[in-house]
Amino acid sequence: MANEEKIHPGENDQQITLIDDKGNEELYNVLFTFDSEDYGKSYVLLYPEGAADDDDVEIEAFAYTPDENGDASSGDLFPIEDDDEWAMVEEVLNTFLADDDMQ
Known part of the structure; x- marks a missing residue:
């Protein structure tokens, strides 16, 4: 299935502002990034x-x-529209959360 993914935990100061369809801004913290x-x-x-x-x-x-610098905080964001791609992202998230619970 998927290759081993390298997860990079979010830095304390790494934040992104998202703007919704109505123009409202909301600040988000980076949980982690991966390739x-x-x-x-x-x-x-x-x-x-x-x-x-x-x-x-x-x-x-x-x-x-x-x-x-390889960061997500000032790069372009793109929606994930493919179901198989979503499933892969959810699998990585679930692994991250399970590993976090073990610590």
């Missing part, structure tokens, strides 16, 4: 700024173009 050899893309997973550890948090995921 997929199968799809030839980089991905970023985000959660809302100010979310408490015990809150159920909706995590946003995007493919992205890294900036000159």
